[in-house]
Structure formats: structure tokens, C-alpha cells
Amino acid sequence: MSVRLSTSNDFSQIIDKYETWMFDCDGVLWQGDKLIDGAIQVLHLLRERKKKVLFVTNNATKSRRSYKTKFDQLGVEAHVDEIYGSAYATAVYISSVMNLPQDKKVYVIGMAGLEEELRDEGVAYVGGTDPADKTLEPFSLETFTLDPSVAAVVCGLDTSINYTKLSKAFQYLTRNPGCRFIVTNEDSTYPSAHGLLPGAGAVSAPLRYALGKDPISIGKPAKTMLDCIKAKVHFNPSSTIMVGDRLNTDILFGQAGGVSTLLVLTGITSESEVTGPNASKIVPDFITASIGDFRSATESFL
Ligand SMILES: C[C@H](OP(=O)(O)O)C(=O)O
Ligand SMILES: [Mg+2]
Numbered sequence: 001m002s003v004r005l006s007t008s009n010d011f012s013q014i015i016d017k018y019e020t021w022m023f024d025c026d027g028v029l030w031q032g033d034k035l036i037d038g039a040i041q042v043l044h045l046l047r048e049r050k051k052k053v054l055f056v057t058n059n060a061t062k063s064r065r066s067y068k069t070k071f072d073q074l075g076v077e078a079h080v081d082e083i084y085g086s087a088y089a090t091a092v093y094i095s096s097v098m099n100l101p102q103d104k105k106v107y108v109i110g111m112a113g114l115e116e117e118l119r120d121e122g123v124a125y126v127g128g129t130d131p132a133d134k135t136l137e138p139f140s141l142e143t144f145t146l147d148p149s150v151a152a153v154v155c156g157l158d159t160s161i162n163y164t165k166l167s168k169a170f171q172y173l174t175r176n177p178g179c180r181f182i183v184t185n186e187d188s189t190y191p192s193a194h195g196l197l198p199g200a201g202a203v204s205a206p207l208r209y210a211l212g213k214d215p216i217s218i219g220k221p222a223k224t225m226l227d228c229i230k231a232k233v234h235f236n237p238s239s240t241i242m243v244g245d246r247l248n249t250d251i252l253f254g255q256a257g258g259v260s261t262l263l264v265l266t267g268i269t270s271e272s273e274v275t276g277p278n279a280s281k282i283v284p285d286f287i288t289a290s291i292g293d294f295r296s297a298t299e300s301f302l
Pocket of ligand 1: 024025026027056057058059060157185187189190191199200
């Protein structure tokens with residue numbers, strides 16, 4: 001059973017216990033461009049207490065650099081080397097784990113942030129934000145020229161997803177021998193400031209269905225994301241806590257990495273999913289309504 005945090009003493013004890021804090025972003029720190037109440041103060045408090053702060057997001061629409069800009073615009077202190085996004089982890093996976101040969105490239109379904117991370121890792125790509133693919137014209141297989149150097153299809157959240165992109169991806173995956181199918185993450189939904197929208201998993205779902213094949217998924221809960229963090233940051237799992245709003249990504253990710261987990265209820269997961277009669281089998285160590293609740297920890301030091 002999860003421990004429900006409520007008193008200022010509960011929050012103080014958690015702060016004392018954990019040295020490394022991994023924060024999910026959408027649904028924990030913000031919803032779209034709207035900050036969660038108290039997030040700035042709580043992050044400030046953790047930094048004051050010399051905690052290590054990391055941001056671990058499945059949202060692949062932004063690169064680490066563009067996340068830094070978002071943090072700056074929202075007035076939240078963050079440094080590029082603290083930010084781990086699934087776009088970055090995907091680019092690192094392709095360049096350093098898959099070792100994509102220099103003469104090969106990937107076909108991208110995704111946005112500018114994913115392209116930026118691929119460029120930074122020296123991965124050549126086609127598709128993505130190319131205006132030629134951003135069309136509502138019917139796709140013509142007759143006039144399509146298959147690029148034999150495409151060795152992987154990478155799919156992330158793409159708010160301009162269309163039939164042309166899906167068809168091209170399908171052609172590469174079925175006609176280029178050995179072409180790999182990689183997704184940045186599989187979140188079924190995305191918590192915008194105004195409510196839920198289809199997530200990256202929903203964007204790649206038509207391809208999975210058409211191919212009858214599961215992709216390699218890089219983001220939480222996959223170990224690939226954790227390996228990417230471990231390659232750069234040293235942390236002791238027993239004094240690390242993962243704070244997230246989704247059970248099957250954030251909380252599973254934390255559990256797989258052997259770190260403690262805290263669920264907040266400002267994003268995807270509702271209270272009934274953790275406490276109701278049909279509660280999920282994924283049980284976080286701690287639950288609180290919002291990250292802002294940690295502000296009350298300051299009260300116990302007054
Ligand atoms: C919602 C998720 O981002 P995260 O919650 O991991 O920051 C995503 O954009 O798929
Ligand atoms: Mg989230």
C-alpha cells in the first residue's frame with residue numbers, strides 16, 4: 001500500500017531522506033505551459049537543501065536546449081545537463097547503442113525537438129518537419145521513391161501526424177531490409193493545460209497495428225532511459241526518488257531502477273486508480289495531491 005503524505009512532518013522527512021530527486025515534467029511540474037502551483041518554491045527548497053535535481057520527461061517534442069528555454073520562461077531554475085528527455089535518449093540510442101552507420105539515416109515522425117537531438121548526435125534523418133510530408137494531399141505510392149539508406153523509423157509525438165507520414169514510415173519498415181521501428185515513448189495520452197489529448201503512443205499506434213509489430217520504446221519505463229541518465233549522473237538508488245503522474249511510465253520506471261516512487265495527482269492518474277476497488281497493480285511508495293504540497297515542509301523549520 002502507498003503511504004499518503006499529509007503533514008508537514010511527512011514532507012520534511014521525505015526531503016531529508018532523498019538526495020536525488022527525479023521529476024517527470026508534464027503533469028508534475030506543469031500542464032502544457034501552465035506551472036503547477038508551488039512547483040518553483042519546492043524546487044528552490046530542494047536546491048537550497050543541496051539535493052540533486054533531475055528532470056526526466058517522455059515528451060519528445062522538445063530538445064534539452066528547448067526545455068531549458070521553457071524552464072527559463074516559466075522562471076524555474078534548470079540546467080541542460082539536468083534534463084533527460086526521450087528525444088535525447090532516442091538520439092543517443094541510435095548513435096551509440098544501435099551505432100547507426102554514417103551512410104544510413106532515419107525517417108522521423110516527430111517534431112523539431114527530436115530533429116535537434118538527432119542532429120546533435122550526428123544522426124542523419126528525413127521526414128520530421130519537412131513541409132513535403134506535412135500535407136493533407138492523398139499519399140501516392142506510385143510516385144513515392146523509397147530511400148534505401150533509411151535504416152530506422154523513429155516516431156514520437158507529432159501534432160501534425162497524417163496519412164503521408166504513416167505511409168512513408170510503413171514503406172520503410174516493410175521494404176527496407178532490417179529497418180528498425182523505434183518510438184520515443186508510448187504514453188497513450190498527453191496532459192495539456194486544457195485537458196487530455198492523444199499522446200505519442202497514440203501517434204505510433206496505427207503503425208503498430210498495420211505492421212502487427214511492437215517497436216523498441218526508449219522513454220520511461222524503459223531501461224534505455226535509465227541507462228542514458230546513468231551514463232552521465234551518479235546517484236544512489238536507495239536515496240533517490242522518482243516523482244511522476246503516470247503509473248505505467250513514471251512509477252514503473254522508478255521501480256525498475258530500484259528507486260523510491262512518489263505519485264502526484266495533478267496529471268494523468270486519478271485517486272481512484274490507486275485506491276479504488278479496481279486499483280492498478282502498480283503501487284507507488286508515496287502519494288500526494290501535488291508537488292506544491294512540499295511547501296508545507298518549510299513550516300516544520302519555522
Ligand atoms: C506526457 C509525457 O511527458 P512526461 O509526463 O513524461 O513529462 C509525454 O509527453 O508523453
Ligand atoms: Mg507526466
